[in-house]
Amino acid sequence: MNPILLLGALTGAQTVTAAMAAIQERSGSPVAVLGYTPAYPIANILLTTWGTIVVAVIAS
Numbered sequence: 001m002n003p004i005l006l007l008g009a010l011t012g013a014q015t016v017t018a019a020m021a022a023i024q025e026r027s028g029s030p031v032a033v034l035g036y037t038p039a040y041p042i043a044n045i046l047l048t049t050w051g052t053i054v055v056a057v058i059a060s
Contacts, residue, residue, distance in 0.1 A: 002031070004029065005034055007023050008031070008032030008035030008036040009035035011032075011039075012040035012043060014043070015047065
């Protein structure tokens with residue numbers, strides 16, 4: 001697997017937009033965005049869903 005794509009996916013999964021910009025700057029290529037793009041929305045959906053579930057479990 002291409003390490004730049006993997007780094008893009010990791011930054012998307014951790015929802016760290018600043019890290020995405022740093023990876024693009026250091027690599028000099030926008031290729032990392034290909035890994036970032038699908039991981040970012042999925043991570044945001046899971047973060048919202050699991051956050052609600054954890055609060056509900058702790059509150060009960």
